[in-house]
Amino acid sequence: MRRKGSSETISPQDISGKILGYLEERFGLHPDLFKDYRMYLASKGRIYLGPRSAPDMPKIATIGLLIARVNGSVKPSTNLLQVMGRHVTKNDVELTKEQALIFAKGQDVKLSPAQLIPLRDGYILMRYQTFPMGCGLLQLGNVKNQLPKAKRLDLRFI
């Protein structure tokens, strides 16, 4: 088992291929969706999706959007799934209104057996109707909420 914190020495091209492969295999996201952008590898295995041409200049804080963390396996970000969610064709689950409210609060959501049928263990997209809400981690029938604390909200209108 890989120790937490360790990461492979891997080139940006390899990382890009690895992420694109994962997103297509896991969520059905076609690589063409990313062709106008470039992936940037930052510290701690963080991968950003940003503009193709980023200037070479000092004091760059961030390029683009944090789409994933790679630590052996790939962990997609909530922001990525919110942006690309409408193109996702598999491993996505449509939540009931009650489940969506619970998810938005940052709590773990209990899925029904019918909801679980098409899903495989791993990261899944949580949707309410056509609206991509964020990322959950499905393990043995339980979904762990992956919503960052800063994004949690007690929704009143849904």
Place this chain on the structure above:
Amino acid sequence: MSAEYGRIPEPFRARYCPLVDDEEAFLSSLGRRLPKSFRVNTLKSSPAAVAERFLVYGIGITPVPWYDDAFVCDNPDAGFSLEHFTGAIYMQELVSMLPPLLIRDILPDARMVLDGCAAPGSKTTQLAALMGNRGTLIANDVSYSRIRALKFNLEKAGALNTVITNRDLCAFTNMQFDAVLLDAPCSAEGTIRKNWEVFDTWSAREVQKYARIQKQLIVKAFDLLAPGGSMVYSTCTFAPEENEAVVDELLKMRPDARLEPITFPGLKASGTVAAWDGVKFSPEVSKAVRIWPHHNDTGGFFLAKVKK
């Protein structure tokens, strides 16, 4: 008449009452609460789709005549909607939506755009949306502590074409941009309707301090503009020292700078101040506009569009 009305400092009244068409309407507007408004983030949704959802919620929203993506929504709970959660809407004051609109015609094809003083990112997320997430948008802010909010808001909006930099704009790398937005740090007198604390620190000295910074920033921002490029200079303050005088300084320092007239159909914009403190400004400055709070029930604002 609101309770705050009497709290307006006398020097403030003395400065600005002579500049407005209706002194009474101006002063009383400052004491009235600012209506809430939001902008639909077209990277994630559309005005029609959001309007339909808000109808279902039973939250009243009013379209804005000069901007299809904007709505006035006088329900503070709009921030607790699914649309806010997913980044499909951005709570933003109406006048703050104006600067990016001045360059909206060139944004879809722009290769390099700079937002010089970007945090917390209201206008930056709007620029990214108007660019359709294409090209490169550099979002710069001098304050490290404000970068975090900028990053959060850009990510929530789903902006993919941005590069966040943390620099003093005056020391920015020499590059050439198709468009530059300089929404300058200012004494923020125009935000009084949402923040009465502005008067706690307000003084003519404070105004002078900002004016000095703005004059440096506007020249540098203009120098970063490619030939043929467009720049917007804006502030949320009334002080002529921070508005007309700053644009006048640019015209003196850079003879190749010229202004373009500004119109927003459906929004009442007013003329600029022709002279201040005995100094007469270039007639070219009169192409800029002022937005007074009592004309459109908004905050106060100043806008100039500069071409190279």
